[in-house]
Structures are given as structure tokens and as C-alpha cells.
Amino acid sequence: MTVGKSGSVPSPPTDRVVSIIGLLAARNTPATSADLADALDLSRSTTGSILATLEQRGWVLRLPDLRYQLGPALATIAARAREALSLPDNAMGHLEALASRVRCGAALGLIDGTEMVFVAMTDRLGHIPRGIEVGVRLPLEAPGGISVVASSGRAVQQRWLDTAPPDRRDQLAHLLTQTASTGVTVWGADAADIDRIDVLAQVVTHLSSNAASQRLRDQVRALIDDTSGYPYTVEALESELPLPISYMTAAVFDAGGTPRWELQIGPLRSAVSPDERRTYIEELTATARAMSQA
The missing domain is CATH 1.10.10.10 (Winged helix-like DNA-binding domain superfamily/Winged helix DNA-binding domain)
Structure with a gap:
């Protein structure tokens, strides 16, 4: 609504x-x-x-x-809508296979001007952070959508940076460069917040059955945004210690090489080992490449 x-x-x-x-x-x-x-x-x-x-x-x-x-x-x-969105070939097949391999939820968001609209997702293997569902639109504001913005033109990147508080822009500019190089963004959160995010996501999903709850759903989503953490640097990810991971993203490109979609997985785990992090990254980026080729 x-x-x-x-x-x-x-x-x-x-x-x-x-x-x-x-x-x-x-x-x-x-x-x-x-x-x-x-x-x-x-x-x-x-x-x-x-x-x-x-x-x-x-x-x-x-x-x-x-x-x-x-x-x-x-x-x-629905078929006409899928055609209009120009989704990658077999988008749901890729999402389901990815979710099965990493054992958590997966979603695909379409970047549409100044917004990202979620166009496909799995629903049997966990919750994507933010408690999203197909059709939900989110403003393309820093640090959200960083995976797509990192592969976009300088003008798009500057507009995106301008949405962030001035004291964070230098760090975000560095993260854009890092994401363009690695092809993936890994989001962390305080370990205690991981469980909160999962519970809040379930609350949003529950409220989706009641049209009168839209304002409450928006408030809960705002709480999730406040606790979803911040992208990890490469240096942090190279730590040998387990790290809390909320979700991870990678860009998917169209046939012309333009980044159009953001692929997400939501581990929502308070302790992810270095080997597990590498597996998540490998599976996510491999799926993003396969969808781009499709």
C-alpha cells in the first residue's frame, strides 16, 4: 500500500x-x-x-x-510483468539454486532510477534483511545499493554519495572502489543485532497480511535499517576470527554490461568463519556472473 x-x-x-x-x-x-x-x-x-x-x-x-x-x-x-522487468533468464532458478547452496534466503532487486524494487526472491530458506517481499521499493541511498552503484558511472556514484552524511562520504567512496574491485559487499552488524534483525524481518512479513499495518511495517523496516550494520572492509574480512554477517550483495549486469540488478543473500548469522565467508562470497559472485551471462 x-x-x-x-x-x-x-x-x-x-x-x-x-x-x-x-x-x-x-x-x-x-x-x-x-x-x-x-x-x-x-x-x-x-x-x-x-x-x-x-x-x-x-x-x-x-x-x-x-x-x-x-x-x-x-x-x-505476471508473465507480462516479468517481460517488462527484463529479468535475467531463469532468474528464479538461479535464486533457488543459490539459496539451496548457501542455506539462506536470496533476492534480486532492480535498480530503477533513484529506487530499488525487489522483483524476485526465495521464501523457504530464511529471511532477507529488511523483511522485504516482491514489489517493495526502497530509496537508492547510501550505503544501500552499493554493489550496483560501484559499477555505475561517476555521476550516479556522486548522487549516491551525496545522500550520505558528510562525515561518511570518504569512507563510502573507498568502499565503492573496494566493491568495484571485489565484486561483492559483505554487511556486518553487532552480534546482538543479528537476532533482532531476523525477528523484525519476521514481524514485517507477518504484518504484510494486514493492509492497515502499513505504517507499523514502515516503522519496523526503519528499525531494521538502523541495526543492519555497515559494509566490511577487505581488511576486516581477512580476519581469522568469526564475524557477524547480516547480508551480502553483488551486481548483476544486463547484456550491454550495465549494472541493473542487485543480488542478495541473507545469512543473518552472528558468527561466520573465514572459510564460510569465502564460500558465501564464491557462491554469490558465481551466481551473479551466471545471471549476467544469461
Whole structure:
């Protein structure tokens, strides 16, 4: 749900329709009209009317037991959306394989001007930091998106640096150079914060079923941003000691060699050994290269 500066929704009727579709997509099982109305804090008559229209259009399918699930018309829309996003070939296959090898969640974000929108992710092997889901848009502000920005032009890098506090810009400029050289960014956090990030991510996921919780979800995401730490330097990563790792990122390039997507994995572990760090980095960068070639 997109809200204005005052917290109001630009089009409440549209938001109700989108919320119903979103909730059905988020559920693992079909839902009754009453289930949807209660979860979204809508009247049952309003929910029934919306579902009737969606059923006519094929956007939802009513089962014999009167429960609803997503309808066949959305398959065509989803296919067109994937074409419009120009995702790398077999993007979900790459994500699922990567997640299986590193045993944690994986996601792909598309850099779109001054924002990054998450366009694909796994959902069975852990939580990506920030409690994100497909469709979530985040501002492209330092230090976020550093993997893509590091391979972009100087003008893009300068705009990105300008979003950071002045006292951090020199360090971030160094990290841009480091990321361009290594092809990966490794994010750390205080060991105590790792568990907090995971719990907060689960809270955001839980709140995604209730359209009325958007403001609370935004507040929880802000807390995650505050605790997600900072990119490690190469010197820190070469330590022989275990390090807390929140998540790791690498750029994925289009056919013209332009960095367009950011590939992420979210170990969310308070102690990662040097050998494990190397494995994470090797798997992440190998997948990023394979997706770029695709």
C-alpha cells in the first residue's frame, strides 16, 4: 500500500482491491471471503463485492468450498510483468539454486532510477534483511545499493554519495572502489543485532497480511535499517576470527554490461568463519556472473 505524507491512501477503493490480491498471494492456502475481510479489517459486504468482480475478470477463482485463490488471468499479467522487468533468464532458478547452496534466503532487486524494487526472491530458506517481499521499493541511498552503484558511472556514484552524511562520504567512496574491485559487499552488524534483525524481518512479513499495518511495517523496516550494520572492509574480512554477517550483495549486469540488478543473500548469522565467508562470497559472485551471462 502506498501512502501519502500524511499517512492517507490516495485511492482507498483501489487499495482494498490490491490488498485482497496481495493477501491471497501471500497465503499458502485459499481463503474465504470472511477470512479476507477480517484480516484486512474490511466489511464483509465490501469484500464480497470486490471478490465477485475479481472472479468475473478471472483474477480470483472461487473453489467449490467457497474459498478463493488467485485466478488464471493473473498468470498472463505476471508473465507480462516479468517481460517488462527484463529479468535475467531463469532468474528464479538461479535464486533457488543459490539459496539451496548457501542455506539462506536470496533476492534480486532492480535498480530503477533513484529506487530499488525487489522483483524476485526465495521464501523457504530464511529471511532477507529488511523483511522485504516482491514489489517493495526502497530509496537508492547510501550505503544501500552499493554493489550496483560501484559499477555505475561517476555521476550516479556522486548522487549516491551525496545522500550520505558528510562525515561518511570518504569512507563510502573507498568502499565503492573496494566493491568495484571485489565484486561483492559483505554487511556486518553487532552480534546482538543479528537476532533482532531476523525477528523484525519476521514481524514485517507477518504484518504484510494486514493492509492497515502499513505504517507499523514502515516503522519496523526503519528499525531494521538502523541495526543492519555497515559494509566490511577487505581488511576486516581477512580476519581469522568469526564475524557477524547480516547480508551480502553483488551486481548483476544486463547484456550491454550495465549494472541493473542487485543480488542478495541473507545469512543473518552472528558468527561466520573465514572459510564460510569465502564460500558465501564464491557462491554469490558465481551466481551473479551466471545471471549476467544469461
